[in-house]
Amino acid sequence: MSASRAIKIAGIWSAALAVAVTLAFAIRPPLRHAVAALLNDPANLPALEGAARVHYEPRARACAEAVAALAPKAIARIEAAHGRPFAQRPVIGLYASYEHYARANGMGDPGVAAVTRAGAALLSPTLCGEERDRLEGVVTHELSHVHFSGWRTLGAPRPPQWFTEGLAVMASEGGGAEGVSEAEATQAIGEGYRVVLDGRRWIDFAGLGFEREPPHSPTLDPLTLRQRLAYRQAGMFVGWLRGRDEAAFLRLLRTLEAGDAFDESLESAYGDGAPRLWRTFVSSLSQQSSAMEKQP
Structure with a gap:
């Protein structure tokens, strides 16, 4: 087989693969959302160190500082209720953009106030704005999920x-x-x-x-x-x-x-x-x- 023919076949296979992936994403939105979440891992954002590792989009820094301040009390409450410490220091992701939050949360839905995904609590911009009065309660709620998932056996x-x-x-x-x-x-x-x-x-x-x-x-x-x-x-x-x-x-x-x-x-x-x-x-x-x- 000539080199040019091999390249042509490889190109056809690449195009076919791209079409297959596109169709799979179109047919199965959960797969599309899961891939988007992997590509928008909050760990790639800047972080504040403390009792929890708070990752944030730059425009959400002030709210991230508020979350970092309330984290020790929230962590203590969850550890008392669950009966043991966190398996590892919890991770919290904070977003200023609803679009970016929807990509990261694994649901593609910007309207959900918070989710826990892959062992990290992800917070919507609404908790830094219209629903700021819910911030502490929702953060503590999500940390319960983080605690539970952190100790769960893989595949349980x-x-x-x-x-x-x-x-x-x-x-x-x-x-x-x-x-x-x-x-x-x-x-x-x-x-x-x-x-x-x-x-x-x-x-x-x-x-x-x-x-x-x-x-x-x-x-x-x-x-x-x-x-x-x-x-x-x-x-x-x-x-x-x-x-x-x-x-x-x-x-x-x-x-x-x-x-x-x-x-x-x-x-x-x-x-x-x-x-x-x-x-x-x-x-x-x-x-x-x-x-x-x-x-x-």
């Missing part, structure tokens, strides 16, 4: 999202569930607006399962209400599990981090599965409400 099955999000809300004392109080969540549970704690992923907030569709809120749009009501209820349930038997709760975390399956780990720790434990939790809320009503 992921627990249901109601548990990981509930753990993060509980550990952060409400981060991620702002705008829905425990009292409001308790009332919603009593009225039948109960989140369904199944194995589904909670990425699509419109697809969250509730026993009854939550009513509209005058202060939150429907998708935000669904997310934060679900997160608050899950956080209360996880907090109830921890309060019921802290030693069992910490054993549960350690077994999940080691890669054991969630259902078996929960039953081993508490002697029951999630559905029965949830019913007991709901019953306890009802008893508390009745006791409060009887008080003079």
